[in-house]
Amino acid sequence: MSKPTVLSAPTTKARASGAREKIKEPIYATAIREARASWLADAQDVLSGKHLGSDILAGITVAAVALPLNLALAVASGLPPVAGMISGAFGGIVASLMGGTALQVTGPAAALSVMVLAIARDFGASGVAAACLMVGLTQWILSATLSGKLSKHFPESVLAGFTTGVGLKLLDAQIPELLGFNYRVLELAQMLHRPQWLHEVSWTALVAGLAVALLVTGAAKYKRFPAAIVGISIVTFVSVYVGWSIERIGTLPSAFPSPSLPRVPADKLLPLALKAIPLGVLAAIESLLAARAVDRMLPESRPHDPNLELLGQGTANFVVGLFGGMPVSGVVVRSGVNVQSGARTRFSAFLHGVLLILAVLFLSRQLALVPLSALAGLLCVVGLRLLELNVFFELAQKHRIEALAFVAALVGTVTGHLMIGLVVGGVLHAVHRYLHPVEGADARAADPGLRAVLDKDKAELRKHHAEASPERVPGWLRHIRGATHKASTAFVHEHATVIGRVVLGEHVHVAAGSSVRADEGTPFFIGDNTNVQDGVVIHALKDKRVMVRGEAWAVYVGRNVSIAHDALVHGPCYIGDDTFIGFKAVVHDSVVGKGCFIGIGAVVVGVEIPDGKRVPHGMIVDSADAVERLPNAEQAHHEFNEDVVEVNRGLALAYQAADGDLALADERKEASRPARRSPKPWEEAWNPPRTGKDSF
Numbered sequence: 001m002s003k004p005t006v007l008s009a010p011t012t013k014a015r016a017s018g019a020r021e022k023i024k025e026p027i028y029a030t031a032i033r034e035a036r037a038s039w040l041a042d043a044q045d046v047l048s049g050k051h052l053g054s055d056i057l058a059g060i061t062v063a064a065v066a067l068p069l070n071l072a073l074a075v076a077s078g079l080p081p082v083a084g085m086i087s088g089a090f091g092g093i094v095a096s097l098m099g100g101t102a103l104q105v106t107g108p109a110a111a112l113s114v115m116v117l118a119i120a121r122d123f124g125a126s127g128v129a130a131a132c133l134m135v136g137l138t139q140w141i142l143s144a145t146l147s148g149k150l151s152k153h154f155p156e157s158v159l160a161g162f163t164t165g166v167g168l169k170l171l172d173a174q175i176p177e178l179l180g181f182n183y184r185v186l187e188l189a190q191m192l193h194r195p196q197w198l199h200e201v202s203w204t205a206l207v208a209g210l211a212v213a214l215l216v217t218g219a220a221k222y223k224r225f226p227a228a229i230v231g232i233s234i235v236t237f238v239s240v241y242v243g244w245s246i247e248r249i250g251t252l253p254s255a256f257p258s259p260s261l262p263r264v265p266a267d268k269l270l271p272l273a274l275k276a277i278p279l280g281v282l283a284a285i286e287s288l289l290a291a292r293a294v295d296r297m298l299p300e301s302r303p304h305d306p307n308l309e310l311l312g313q314g315t316a317n318f319v320v321g322l323f324g325g326m327p328v329s330g331v332v333v334r335s336g337v338n339v340q341s342g343a344r345t346r347f348s349a350f351l352h353g354v355l356l357i358l359a360v361l362f363l364s365r366q367l368a369l370v371p372l373s374a375l376a377g378l379l380c381v382v383g384l385r386l387l388e389l390n391v392f393f394e395l396a397q398k399h400r401i402e403a404l405a406f407v408a409a410l411v412g413t414v415t416g417h418l419m420i421g422l423v424v425g426g427v428l429h430a431v432h433r434y435l436h437p438v439e440g441a442d443a444r445a446a447d448p449g450l451r452a453v454l455d456k457d458k459a460e461l462r463k464h465h466a467e468a469s470p471e472r473v474p475g476w477l478r479h480i481r482g483a484t485h486k487a488s489t490a491f492v493h494e495h496a497t498v499i500g501r502v503v504l505g506e507h508v509h510v511a512a513g514s515s516v517r518a519d520e521g522t523p524f525f526i527g528d529n530t531n532v533q534d535g536v537v538i539h540a541l542k543d544k545r546v547m548v549r550g551e552a553w554a555v556y557v558g559r560n561v562s563i564a565h566d567a568l569v570h571g572p573c574y575i576g577d578d579t580f581i582g583f584k585a586v587v588h589d590s591v592v593g594k595g596c597f598i599g600i601g602a603v604v605v606g607v608e609i610p611d612g613k614r615v616p617h618g619m620i621v622d623s624a625d626a627v628e629r630l631p632n633a634e635q636a637h638h639e640f641n642e643d644v645v646e647v648n649r650g651l652a653l654a655y656q657a658a659d660g661d662l663a664l665a666d667e668r669k670e671a672s673r674p675a676r677r678s679p680k681p682w683e684e685a686w687n688p689p690r691t692g693k694d695s696f
Helices: 027-048 052-076 082-098 110-144 147-153 156-179 187-190 195-200 203-218 226-241 264-298 306-324 332-340 348-360 372-386 389-398 400-415 418-435 441-446 624-628 637-663 664-671 682-686
Strands: 105-106 329-331 449-454 497-500 502-504 515-518 524-525 539-540 545-548 552-555 555-559 570-576 586-592 603-604
Touching: 027 306, 027 624, 052 082, 052 105, 052 110, 052 332, 052 348, 052 372, 082 105, 082 306, 082 348, 105 306, 105 332, 105 348, 110 147, 110 264, 110 306, 147 306, 156 187, 156 203, 156 264, 156 332, 156 372, 156 389, 156 400, 156 418, 187 664, 203 226, 226 372, 264 306, 264 329, 264 332, 264 418, 306 329, 329 332, 332 348, 332 372, 332 539, 372 637, 389 400, 389 552, 400 418, 497 502, 539 555, 545 570
Parallel strands: 449 545, 497 515, 502 524, 515 539, 524 555, 539 570, 555 570, 570 586, 586 603
Antiparallel strands: 105 329, 545 552
């Protein structure tokens, strides 16, 4: 028999990555199937129309924010303003249609502007357009080689540092706009001891920006209220009506060029490629980091597909190049505005691109009146929300090398050396992992029968259950004769079967027709308030276990778990607290974290699912990639499980009361008889005495 998979999960949480499973289909077929399923699910969300209103408002808000950013980044990169509009409009539309994340917004990025400026300086606007084609080709190759999967191994400390760096860079750019002068934040800090700078502040600009910022933050708890667009509209109307002298977006271009291949001299193609390929890699990295950051902003949304995202970004860059634009990537800032404005499907990002086109063609005069300080107020709020300083302080207390990785990514992002910062952060993370290997690795290496190691703290209440059975009782008979330990408040229906070494906690309900058989794999633990409904089968493979708090179990079911009718739980398995397993669902050779929801007819095989995830009805989860794509369980799922637990606890009490009424006469007769010998102590009951030779 081949050795089982050996996996580890950190304390109190199952680990969902790194599973080694048998590949059932070619890796490309798997990637295509998963990408197709993700895209179709997003398309179904759009076509359902459930979030149309919030998506429209978010798309309008993002377009209002993206428009001045696109213009500014084009000028900063040495290109005409129309290049930024082309990139934001066409790149945003194509990426929203073909990308692997629903809520990410694509456009010109500040992190790319330095490299784009160098290309524009050496090769001109046509060279930048040609570089877009090369960037797109580079990202297509990365997608075809499934390199996007590497993004899920990107350390959280580096991601948090990158996100914080983007937030700081955004604040550095927008605080001067908010105050209405041209000083940078560093220059402002040097002048704080001299109050003369206050005379240069545009107080009308500051009032406009703060009004938007206060409205957005004050209305944050009202998720459906479009605070950003309402605030910007009010400030624009008031500033025009009163006649404030305030800097506004200004004149916009009124037309787009026709698509064509950019012309670059043949002798310059190789030097251009040497600059465009690293730019393509950087744009890919920023897009995937931004996609992960969006996942963190809205955990209940569907996780992104990294390879599909690279395909979408590559196509967007190729299309932008044909229209004479500049390279694009997924952008944290605009994506953050999209999420904060209430977007829930791809339609908001698509609409943002369409509105940019319409704005250039029809609304340039009206949009030109929007104060830049009003947009700066909104962007300052977004920048503050991107800061993850709490992560840094936590890392500084517990994992100082990871804190240095956070700082490296932050500094690299702020200073414009993103690649260097990410590489240094990644190296520091690797050093930390080398010095602090995953807990439980030694125990698993010594015992290859372990499916996972969870929570190394020692248990106190379930003693001696893992001790070997007497050698004089060989074969399966020793398992069958193993004693079941049942709490006094637990109830097992007379038409249910519980065999072997099984621990039933307080208020456990094992309903009629269920079978709990610890006769092959053993022992089992079923925690307090858990209910095993009609037709459920719990069984396990021989000599395969999960290690929980230093104790080995073939099947471990936590507290407040509901296993619905006709479900199968086949060990080695760990089912975390407060988890629901639906009708006819199958869970085998897996670790399911606490607070999960396994849908009707779902199949979970050979994986480890983190806390709080939901497996949709009928879904097959048999790979680490499938686990990565699981949505979070919603509050309604948790409440449903709580209701089921409460109902079945009441049923168990009712059955016990009924049995008590029926047995009352027998108890009275028993009381008149001589006293029986006291029951065996726990250790003796669990490990039967050596009796002689038994066999099948």
